[in-house]
Amino acid sequence: MAESIRIAPAQAADLPLILSLIRELAEFERLLDQVTASEEQLKESLFGERSFAEVIIARIGDEAAGFALFFHNYSTFIAKPGIYLEDLYVRPAFRGHGCGKALLCHLARLAVERRCGRLEWSVLDWNQRAIDFYESLGARPLDEWTMYRVTGKALLELAQSEMG
Amino acid sequence: MAESIRIAPAQAADLPLILSLIRELAEFERLLDQVTASEEQLKESLFGERSFAEVIIARIGDEAAGFALFFHNYSTFIAKPGIYLEDLYVRPAFRGHGCGKALLCHLARLAVERRCGRLEWSVLDWNQRAIDFYESLGARPLDEWTMYRVTGKALLELAQSEMG
Numbered sequence: 221m222a223e224s225i226r227i228a229p230a231q232a233a234d235l236p237l238i239l240s241l242i243r244e245l246a247e248f249e250r251l252l253d254q255v256t257a258s259e260e261q262l263k264e265s266l267f268g269e270r271s272f273a274e275v276i277i278a279r280i281g282d283e284a285a286g287f288a289l290f291f292h293n294y295s296t297f298i299a300k301p302g303i304y305l306e307d308l309y310v311r312p313a314f315r316g317h318g319c320g321k322a323l324l325c326h327l328a329r330l331a332v333e334r335r336c337g338r339l340e341w342s343v344l345d346w347n348q349r350a351i352d353f354y355e356s357l358g359a360r361p362l363d364e365w366t367m368y369r370v371t372g373k374a375l376l377e378l379a380q381s382e383m384g
Numbered sequence: 385m386a387e388s389i390r391i392a393p394a395q396a397a398d399l400p401l402i403l404s405l406i407r408e409l410a411e412f413e414r415l416l417d418q419v420t421a422s423e424e425q426l427k428e429s430l431f432g433e434r435s436f437a438e439v440i441i442a443r444i445g446d447e448a449a450g451f452a453l454f455f456h457n458y459s460t461f462i463a464k465p466g467i468y469l470e471d472l473y474v475r476p477a478f479r480g481h482g483c484g485k486a487l488l489c490h491l492a493r494l495a496v497e498r499r500c501g502r503l504e505w506s507v508l509d510w511n512q513r514a515i516d517f518y519e520s521l522g523a524r525p526l527d528e529w530t531m532y533r534v535t536g537k538a539l540l541e542l543a544q545s546e547m548g
Contacts, residue, residue, distance in 0.1 A: 242460050242461065242463075245460075246461060251461065254461045254462075255461045255462075256461070256462050256463075257460065257461060257462060257463035258463065261462075261463035261464065262463045265458070265463050265464060265465060266463075272456050272458045272465035273458035273460075273465075289458070289460050291456065291457060291458050292436050292455070293455060293457070293468065293470070294429070294436045294437035294453070294455050294470055295470075296406050296409075296421065296437075296453055296470055296471045297406065297410060297415065297418045297419045297420065297421060298418075298419075298420050298421060298425075299406075299420075299421035299422065299425035299426045299429050299430075300425065300429060301429060301436035301437075304457065306457070306458055306459075306460055307460045321545075324542065325542055325543065325545055328534065328539055328542035328543035329543040331539060331543065332539065332540060332543040337535060338533055338534065338535045338539065339533070339534045339535075339539055339542070340531055340532065340533045340534075341531070341532055342529040342530065342531045342532070343529065343530060343532060344528055344529060345528050345529065345530055346528070351532075354532050357534065357538070357542055358534055358537075358538025358539075358541060358542060359532040359533060359534045359538070360532065360533055360534075360538075361530050361531070361532055362530070362531040362532070362533055363530050364508055364509050364510070365506040365507065365508060365509065365531060366506065366507060366509055366525050366526070366527050367504055367505070367506045367525070367526040367529060367531075368504065368505055368506070368507060368515075368518050368523040368524065368525055368526070369502055369503070369504045369523060369524055369526055370492065370502065370503045370504075370521065370522055370523045370524075371501060371502045371503075373522075374521070374522025374523070375492055375495060375496065375502070375503055375522075376496060377522060378488065378489055378492035378503070378521055378522060379489065379492035379493040379495065379496040381485075381489055381492075
């Protein structure tokens, strides 16, 4: 099976497919209520005046098996970009064929080609199956760090607050 | 003091200053041995053909008091970019004047102006003083997530591995 996986950058024509895959991923994570993405918003943010992320799609035959969405992050200490994998999803019917690894290998090749220092992503702490898989690929946890987020009303308030 | 803090985007002429600030930050974190950044690499990655990150500098009078380096990340579920703050540093002599908050407020304003859904950053788990400060600004931890990284030899091996 493995040799029949093809990975290619998404095109604007793939927008309906990308939205479907995002919604399937969210449903799988039981977070569908958090999805507000529309085709129009995806078009603007991925294929508009400025592209904020890139998408690659894995196909087996003519069928879309999964996707990865990524963007460039940056390491100050080495003054080089990295690749940050925001989402990786393989449709249930296509699991076990190596699509996940193929998508990660593709990103690792892109990272090397683009002279990036790192490939990074985040995983839910309870997802031991994913953690074991990632560690088998040589990934190591940055477990001293916690991400913080300001969003919604708190973001507006911080934006409007006086300095000092 | 607070009204005298001026924040402006860094220019190419600030490259020697940016490198000094990065090295001071690394020294403060006792990670100076990890810094391989040079002015030339910073120039290429920040002001080159493609800019992978942006820098803002806080000045009090004519003196550089601190800086922030950030880039755009992306949320799939809302199909919008966010701002990710990679580094925030205020020189010891200028602490206590609100520079850190002023830099964060500036980024929150940029996030709102650029129609971003979020402002995010990471903090070392033992840095309770920073955590208290961030929580006072309305930031919330994403503490179910751990970041994984592939770098160096493991990244090259993953890039070269066969699919499947």
